[in-house]
Amino acid sequence: MHISTPRGIRFDCSGCGNCCLQWPVPVTAADYERIRGLSYGEAEFRKLNSTRENLYQFTHTLEKRADGRCKFLTAENRCQLHTDHGQESKPSMCSLFPYTFMVTPDAVLASLSFASSAVLYNTGKLLSEQDEVLANQYKRFQQSFNTQTERWQNLQLIDGIGLSWKDFAELDRALMDIVYEQCDSETTLPRKLRSKLQKMSKMVTSLLPSPGAAERDPKLESRPKIVDQLLLKYLDLLYFPKDVFADSSYDLKTRELMMALVAAPEAVLLGDDNGGKFSDLIKLKLGKLPEEIEELVDRFLYVKVFSKFYFGPGFHHLSLLAGIHHLQYVELLFRLKLKQAIVNNRIAVPLKFEDSVELLRILERRITQLDLSKESISVLEILCSSPERAARVQFLAE
């Protein structure tokens, strides 16, 4: 099947070793046996019991040293396995990284992980010029991941309203037309993804049975409701936990969130006890971010939309509308984290590209590792479905 590539997205390995830090690499049974058979002493593996369908081939994770570095990463940032035994001796995930693929009934969509420095900095060859590399990497991907396409037949427009693949494909053409507005070249990155996501939400909302109700005035001037604030707070705890490298829970704190919703607190803090109050974050205006940061965020959002890693089988089987809104919340959260860091004097204005890079890397690593329970997915679907909520909170990003 033809491998489609996103526009204006580049990658060449810079050899920085950052991909070998701070996250447990999932390994297949074959990887596990092969690496244990090599004479390096006992590498630390942790048994994996994930129920995630796209991780079904992985039996263990390769644990890190206490400082977060992979046991096989040398002081020169080289992989010892690769150096001693060649590329094929590494865990298949490492050989694949940062390439990833989404297999739909009509196409194979190539994309990249934003946990990679070269991807974050968009350096190297355009993906559209990497046919041979992509073909080889896709072969690897097929050996480890679920490439069945039937799972795309059970999509939902919103919870309870089914969407056939044929109907989605037609709708997706219109959604991608929005993404490619004012982007005529096949090699140029589409921009203004933030406002384009809002348009996508409106288009999908107009297809709901009672669009009149859904398109009500979102009351942008109103303060975000407590439920909006709590949703953002718990998404923040999920994506930016207090100790991001030690936290090994990759699920939404759903019960806590439900109890907080019932308790209806007067004020909500973003993050932990040191987090800024929403009222403080509203007062601080970010304005337009430096161009290179806006471009980074556009790339991140575009790649997620292009590769369909935001709803359906790509993202916990959320409905299309909830998936669009979840992506909007993730982007909003990124801006709120910048505001929070400014309020707490952790970063200075004008913002530096590097501050944003590390935030986005943390976010991407967490997204990749999410292991949400059924309850969490249901709650996300319910809270993320509302077009009014998604529109109402946007002013928080200003």
Ligand code: SF4
């Ligand atoms: S096994 Fe090698 S490539 Fe994989 S994380 Fe460790 S050092 Fe990096």
